Amino acid sequence: MTFTMTEQAAWQLGPEGPRRVFALPDGGRWLVTVTPNGPELHPLVHGDSRPQIDVAVPYGLSLGEVPELSAALAELGPVARFRNPDLWDALGTAIIRQVIRAAQAKKLYRAFCTAYGERVELPGGDSYMLFPAPETVLKLSDEEFADLGMAFKRRPLRAAAEAYLERGDKWRELTPSVLVDELQVVPRIGPWTASAAVADWSNDFALYPYTDLAVRTWARRAAPSSPWPDDETSFGRLWRRLAGERLSDLTLLTLAWGSRHGEVG
Template identity: 55%
Template sequence: MSFNFLQTDHPAWRSAGARHVRLLPVDGGTAWLVEAQGQQLTWTSISGDQPAPSVDVYALPAPARREAAGLNASLATLGGVARLPNPSLWDALATAVVRQVIRAAQARKLYREFCDRHGPGVALSDEMDIHSFPSPERVLTLSDGDFTNSGMAFKRRPLRRAAEAFLAHGENWLSLSPSVLVKELQTVPGIGPWSAGAAVADWSNDWTLYPYGDLAVRTWARHADPDAAWPMDERTFARTWRRVTGDQLGTYTLLTLAFGCRQAGAV
């Protein structure tokens, strides 16, 4: 597999020197540790016997959309972008809940602290511990004080509701197509269109389902193509984005988020 840039937008990615590491739970009980250095990915089995998760590579389509000429120039600098679809729908849903309303940097901080306090972990060879998000069963055992001490008091109710719903319906959810799953997740109290779309895009790597009018896409589209007259409001931007990207909407959305990840140094 050849790629130029690894998309580390998910807050589970941690940096360890020149490496990026992530503990990946897989729905079904398996867990893998993935370590990335340069263009090399190394997988270590932690538990279970399910195969290592897949990695998808995205690049600017050929031919690229003419309507996106300025955007193309910036996105082409990324080359091939590798992204791991989240192999845990539970983690994808929980991550979307944590990201609700707050800035990405704050969500990343809260997610990581919650993992470090309450999630399963492994010790790396350099004595750095890395943890994954607590299981839905574990979330439901946590006290109000556990949430408060992790800075997650205002996420307590939606996370508990999401955990209850996943335990009740998760097996069925995993059998649904991504587009149907987006609608189904919105039946959970506290899960709206943004959270459902973000979670399913993370899990499936189908970026046509991501809420592409959101602040992240708007921000990095303007950075990538500052000469374009990108609308400021979400609804008008979304219409413009659909028109400009056409049938390559998902690829452009993912690459624009990757461009932002590189610019911001997400890990």
């Protein structure tokens, strides 16, 4: 059975499994619930499109220098991941993730959504909160950021909100690799943030900052007997050599391994 990744902070645990409301550019709203039988999609507001899902497979991924990692990833089988259709959400998520651990970033993200996000009513009377719109972010006071423990995220989120309102339509028309460079024009958006946001939005994980702590941690835990380099530069060279033409698959599958075996939240 295909394993569906739910590592992104927008996924929340519902009564039937992880769930998420996808806000599509055409105005559509979809509730996706990942059940033991796979993802179930339910339209809340109809549009012309559906959430997009991509599948990476470990088969044929030859990692000669680290066969232990090959075996660990093969046990996953096919891995599915929904693209984040909302570039603003992807960028905001990456900004909140800057410098702090994933578990803490998820707490901040969800608290921010609860406090200031758009409420979407779900079947059965429950509700779900989307990430606050850029217009909302620009209206928040310093005190409102501080009350959520997000004072240090105030400036990058404001700068990103201003830039998104001005250039978001253009950004969405760019190829992922070009978009990574364009986002770095925004103050306080560096290579890590831009790459993480675009990977989330496009599912092209060849663009993900694959030398970051998450990838290195899960690679070491999946293949603890392998001689992994200690520094990011050497790790990056090894990672590219291992991946060959399948850098996106190797990085995504390794993160998926961590999503299954690591901290869930």
